[in-house]
Amino acid sequence: MRIVGGRLKGIRFNPPKNLPVRPTTDMAKEALFNILQNQVDINNLKVLDLFSGTGNISLEFASREALAITSVDLNFGCYNYLKNISKEQNLTQIKAIKADVFKFLKQETDKFDLIFADPPYDLNRIPEIATLVFEKELLTENGILIIEHQSMQDLSIHPNFTEKRKYGYSAFSFFNN
Template identity: 65%
Template structure:
């Protein structure tokens, strides 16, 4: 894994091998950030990274100038790795929170410019993520929710759904706050 843009562009990230994660591939991540660069200014935005795993996406947003990246995952190893990596590279804009994502969403009241969710593909509650985010109004007006999921899964039934982009077995579904 590597950071593909921003102040840490080219930095290789080597998380511990024993983490129970499926990181977003560099190819899919590069495509995602190309899409985002054409839609929003990443500099100064507030990001919530759900199911943050290794912190691959959190580090990318922080490298590209996000003012705050709140990373949430229930795996202690991933949280420690992300916290240590952020400290090592002086990324004070990354905050970590060890928790079950759905329990975290129950208590979250902050509004974000962008929420990225990369849940385990076999999680049966994936369609609940957009429902919860929009019911709790966790996005600012015009804010984006992006859910990474298996390409076979279809999340287009949600009223805030705008687009789905497929990259092999992975897809990104985009939702926009009115």
């Protein structure tokens, strides 16, 4: 996994092979951050990274000086890896949390400028993510929710859906507050 922008640009991290993850590809991640750079001021964002895995997206936001990043993953190995990398790189704005994402969303009261979710593609509860985020009012005014999913999946039925961008087998669906 490689950081594609910001102060850590070019640094490669080598997470343990035994983690149950499917990291966002560099191509898709670069495209995502190009979109975001034209829409938001990244260094003023309060970000929530759901199903954070190795922290690929969290580390990218931290490299680009996002204000605060909360990273949630249930797997202890993923949580521990991100916690250790954050400490090694002195990325104090990353707060790793070991929790079930759906339970976390139901209990969370903070608001975020941007929420990114990269659930396992075979998870049948993916549409629930947008529902919970908007029911719990977890986005700030003009906040953005981005869900990464299989390109053949359609999340456009949600009333806050704005667009879908496809990158090979993957897609990003955008939702606005």
